[in-house]
Structures are given as C-alpha cells and as structure tokens.
Amino acid sequence: MWLRLVLGMALSALLAGEAGAFTAYVSNEKSNTVSVIDTEKWAVTKTIKVGQRPRGIAYTKDQKYVLVAVGDDDTIQMIDTTTNEVVDKLPSGPDPEFFTQGPDGKFLYVANEDDNTVTIIDIARRAQVGDVQVGVEPEGMAVSPDGKILINTSETTNMAHFIDTATRQVVASVLVDARPRFAAFKQDGSELWVSSEIGGTVSVIDPVKHAIKKKISFAIAGMRPEPIQAVGINLTRDGKIGFVALGPSNHVAVVDGTTHEVKKYLLVGERVWHMAFTPDEKYLLTTNGVSNDVSVIDVGALKVVNTIQVGEQPWGVTISDR
Amino acid sequence: MNRLGVLFVSAIFATAMPSAARAADPRYPDWPCVQAKVPELSVGAMWDGPSIADVGNSWQDDPKIKDLVALLAARRTPLDAAKKAIDEFLAAIAPSDKQSAATKLFAGLFDTLNQQRSEIMDGIERVSRNEKELADKIKSDVESLHRLEDKPNQDPSKVNDLASRVEWSTRIFEDRRKTIRYVCEVPTTIEQRLFALARAIRQNLN
Numbered sequence: 001m002w003l004r005l006v007l008g009m010a011l012s013a014l015l016a017g018e019a020g021a022f023t024a025y026v027s028n029e030k031s032n033t034v035s036v037i038d039t040e041k042w043a044v045t046k047t048i049k050v051g052q053r054p055r056g057i058a059y060t061k062d063q064k065y066v067l068v069a070v071g072d073d074d075t076i077q078m079i080d081t082t083t084n085e086v087v088d089k090l091p092s093g094p095d096p097e098f099f100t101q102g103p104d105g106k107f108l109y110v111a112n113e114d115d116n117t118v119t120i121i122d123i124a125r126r127a128q129v130g131d132v133q134v135g136v137e138p139e140g141m142a143v144s145p146d147g148k149i150l151i152n153t154s155e156t157t158n159m160a161h162f163i164d165t166a167t168r169q170v171v172a173s174v175l176v177d178a179r180p181r182f183a184a185f186k187q188d189g190s191e192l193w194v195s196s197e198i199g200g201t202v203s204v205i206d207p208v209k210h211a212i213k214k215k216i217s218f219a220i221a222g223m224r225p226e227p228i229q230a231v232g233i234n235l236t237r238d239g240k241i242g243f244v245a246l247g248p249s250n251h252v253a254v255v256d257g258t259t260h261e262v263k264k265y266l267l268v269g270e271r272v273w274h275m276a277f278t279p280d281e282k283y284l285l286t287t288n289g290v291s292n293d294v295s296v297i298d299v300g301a302l303k304v305v306n307t308i309q310v311g312e313q314p315w316g317v318t319i320s321d322r
Numbered sequence: 323m324n325r326l327g328v329l330f331v332s333a334i335f336a337t338a339m340p341s342a343a344r345a346a347d348p349r350y351p352d353w354p355c356v357q358a359k360v361p362e363l364s365v366g367a368m369w370d371g372p373s374i375a376d377v378g379n380s381w382q383d384d385p386k387i388k389d390l391v392a393l394l395a396a397r398r399t400p401l402d403a404a405k406k407a408i409d410e411f412l413a414a415i416a417p418s419d420k421q422s423a424a425t426k427l428f429a430g431l432f433d434t435l436n437q438q439r440s441e442i443m444d445g446i447e448r449v450s451r452n453e454k455e456l457a458d459k460i461k462s463d464v465e466s467l468h469r470l471e472d473k474p475n476q477d478p479s480k481v482n483d484l485a486s487r488v489e490w491s492t493r494i495f496e497d498r499r500k501t502i503r504y505v506c507e508v509p510t511t512i513e514q515r516l517f518a519l520a521r522a523i524r525q526n527l528n
Contacts, residue, residue: 222366250367267370
C-alpha cells in the first residue's frame with residue numbers, strides 16, 4: 001500500500017514534468033531578515049531586511065505580497081514579490097507571531113499572544129475589522145477549507161477552539177496534549193491535525209463531531225522523549241501523507257494520512273520548526289532554527305536531498321504557487 | 323566610581339540581586355543561562371547512520387581516526403576545512419570499510435564533543451555559584467556600609483575603605499556576569515558543530 005502510494009506520487013510528479021522555479025521566502029527570527037530562495041538553483045538569491053523578530057510568513061492568495069509578522073514591532077509587513085522590498089504594513093495588534101488566511105484570501109486572522117485575542121484584518125483595506133477573544137496565549141491557527149471555521153489553539157488551556165468565522169463566536173473546544181502549537185486541515189475537510197509541543201503528539205480531530213479520533217505518538221531510536229516536540233504539520237493535497245516537524249529532535253516524521261501510522265523519520269537540521277511544499281508537492285522545505293538552514297525533502301523518495309544556509313534562527317517558510 | 327555611584331550600585335544589589343540569581347529550571351539551581359540546560363546530547367538527534375553502540379572506545383585504536391577527531395573537534399579548525407578533511411579521509415578508504423570508518427569517526431566526535439560540552443557546562447555552574455557567593459558578600463558589605471554611614475560619629479576612613487571594597491567587588495561581579503552571558507552560547511556552538519560534522523560524514527555514505 002505504502003509503496004504503491006509512493007510510486008503513484010513519483011509517477012504523478014513525472015507526468016507533471018520537471019519542477020519549475022518557484023520562490024521560497026524564509027523568516028529569520030534572530031537576524032531580522034527574510035531569505036529568498038530559488039527552488040531551481042536551491043540557493044538564496046536575496047536577503048531582505050525586515051522588522052524585529054520575524055516569524056509567521058505567508059504569500060497572499062494573489063501572490064502579489066509576502067506577509068511577515070514582525071512581533072517586536074507589533075505589525076505585519078508586506079513584501080512586494082516583484083521588487084522584494086517591504087512596501088506596506090498591516091495593523092496586526094500587539095506581538096503578532098502567527099497568522100492564517102481564509103480560502104478567498106480576503107481576511108487575515110492574526111494570533112496576538114500578548115492580549116489573548118485573534119485580530120481580523122481586511123488585507124485589501126489594510127484595516128482591522130474585528131477581533132475574537134480566545135483562550136489564553138493563542139498560538140496555532142487554521143481555517144477550514146470551506147472558510148466557515150477558524151481554529152485557534154491556546155498554549156495555556158491546551159485546547160483547540162473552533163470559531164465560527166461568520167458570527168466570530170467560539171462554537172466548540174477540544175482538549176489536546178500540552179502546548180498545542182499548530183493546526184492543519186486535510187484539504188477535503190475530513191480531519192484536523194493539531195500538534196502539541198510539550199506533549200509530543202499530534203491529535204487527529206473529527207471536525208464535525210469535535211472529537212479526537214486518533215492520537216499520533218512519536219519515538220526515535222536512541223533518543224529520550226523530551227526533545228521530540230511536535231510543531232509544524234503539512235499534509236499533501238490528497239491527504240495521503242502528513243509530515244510533522246519534531247523540533248529539537250531534528251527529525252521530520254512521515255505519517256500515513258489514512259492509517260495515521262508513522263512510516264519514517266527523516267533527519268533534517270537542528271530544531272526543525274515549520275515546513276512548506278513546492279506547489280507540485282515534489283519537495284518539502286523545512287526551517288531548522290539552530291543549524292540556521294533549510295532542508296529540502298524529496299517527497300517522492302522521502303529523502304533529504306539538499307541543505308541551504310539562511311539567516312539566524314529560521315522560523316517560517318512560504319512558497320509561491322506558480 | 324564616586325560615592326553616588328556606589329550608593330546606586332548598592333541599591334541595585336539590595337533590591338534586584340535575589341531575583342536575578344534565581345535559576346529558571348528548578349532541577350539545575352546553579353544554571354545561570356537563558357538557554358535551557360540539556361545535560362547530554364542524543365546520538366539519535368545527530369546521526370541516522372549505523373549504530374555507534376558497539377563502537378565504544380575502539381575509535382581511539384585507529385591513530386588516523388584519533389588524530390582526525392582531535393583536529394575536527396578543535397573549534398579553531400574552521401568548519402569548511404573540517405568538512406574538507408572528512409571528505410578526504412573517507413575518499414581514501416576502500417568502499418567496503420567506509421561505513422565502519424565513518425561510524426567510528428562520528429562516535430569519536432560524539433564522545434569528544436559531548437565531553438567537552440559537559441566540562442564547559444560544569445564550569446559555567448561553578449562560576450555561577452561563585453557569583454552567588456560574591457553577591458551575598460556585596461550585599462552584606464553594603465548593609466554594613468549603610469550602618470556605618472548612619473552612625474553619628476562615623477570614621478571617614480572606614481567608610482571609604484568599605485565603599486571602595488564594594489566598588490571593586492561590584493566591578494568583578496559585573497565582569498563575570500558579562501563573561502557568563504557569552505560563555506552560555508558555547509554549549510550550543512559545540513552542538514551546532516557536532517551536528518554539522520555528523521552531516522558532513524553522513525553525506526559521504528549516500
């Protein structure tokens with residue numbers, strides 16, 4: 001089954017032809033820069049000076065801008081993707097760490113760790129249009145593929161809160177393991193995966209029943225459990241493979257999206273944090289915060305094929321979709 | 323430092339010191355760094371090659387490997403030169419022996435750098451303990467100084483002697499504190515180096 005899946009992916013990658021050049025942007029938390037990577041050359045082509053403590057980073061849906069949350073400057077900066085210069089900013093509220101967008105790319109939802117709110121921003125108008133009071137210390141965020149539900153994980157209450165994006169009310173909360181960090185939906189909306197950094201697990205949640213249907217644990221040979229901290233999650237579009245970044249264990253777990261069994265652990269760089277696929281899903285890039293580099297995983301072969309040095313403490317990564 | 327400066331410093335000691343000296347992790351009360359203390363490195367977090375469990379100290383029996391470990395572990399050897407030395411060493415080894423030699427080389431580096439890192443962490447804790455003792459000493463000197471100054475018929479030479487002792491101790495305290503902050507980076511630097519060297523060895527096995 002697994003082999004067939006991998007072969008199938010390799011075949012579809014072949015049919016899609018050679019990977020074109022995409023552009024990846026990596027936020028470097030300590031050096032206050034964003035590294036621009038060409039995915040054909042696998043090299044940094046430009047380093048952009050941004051505000052203080054850049055972490056959350058994402059392309060806008062129209063691909064015109066890359067947004068980067070600069071927490072210590074209390075704002076989200078907008079990088080023009082044609083000139084690679086900071087051209088504007090968004091009113092994010094205090095200490096933005098992470099944000100997410102709805103499927104239409106109109107609204108941005110920002111987690112403000114300091115004042116326990118999620119700020120909603122109209123990107124086109126560059127204006128705040130509302131906020132939601134959530135659990136203490138909001139962290140991970142995800143919007144359901146139909147745009148109706150916003151997930152927000154709270155570091156202190158250890159819950160994933162389900163927020164109705166129309167009424168902006170919390171409609172359900174699911175208790176997960178300690179320090180939930182990140183949330184990701186399967187593209188068909190059938191599952192929500194939530195990682196717990198201290199618990200070292202991923203909870204697979206049924207988003208309709210608001211119930212945990214499976215808890216994924218991780219164990220790496222020759223390692224104590226403490227460094228195995230689940231952080232970033234990326235699921236393939238078909239939902240068949242999930243990749244989980246395991247922080248200071250320096251590994252990425254490859255999880256079968258159907259059986260939820262861990263298939264493999266890949267040694268990447270030190271303190272692996274967040275990840276992003278190239279749009280053809282041929283490669284997955286990981287940010288490694290202590291070794292100050294980005295690892296390139298060949299998704300078909302499930303092997304690390306390249307390493308690119310970036311700035312200090314790389315945190316997030318986003319890749320163009322064309 | 324003038325008198326006002328001494329008073330200012332003594333005010334800082336009287337109020338801020340106890341909290342500044344408090345450790346973040348209750349398991350390691352003498353650990354002064356903001357970086358979390360991780361006593362031992364994990365082989366599994368560095369290496370996905372063949373197990374080093376059976377290597378033991380056998381890497382020391384091969385003089386070439388022993389010398390290379392010493393060269394690579396020394397932080398004065400630039401990382402690029404170290405990687406080059408690894409590639410050259412493994413390129414010269416017969417394919418059938420390459421895996422075993424690479425594993426021994428990694429085992430030697432892991433033992434050596436893990437040991438080096440532990441010694442540095444012990445040193446940091448030792449300095450931190452001395453700092454706490456010095457802080458207590460300064461605090462009690464400052465209190466004596468205040469008592470002396472409050473006396474109606476104070477002896478100016480005694481006050482000056484004590485004030486200059488406080489000044490000197492404070493200067494030593496501050497210098498050491500700055501050094502600790504710098505030295506706290508070293509365990510991470512060693513870990514980064516070991517990881518980079520392990521990766522360079524591993525790449526020769528692909």
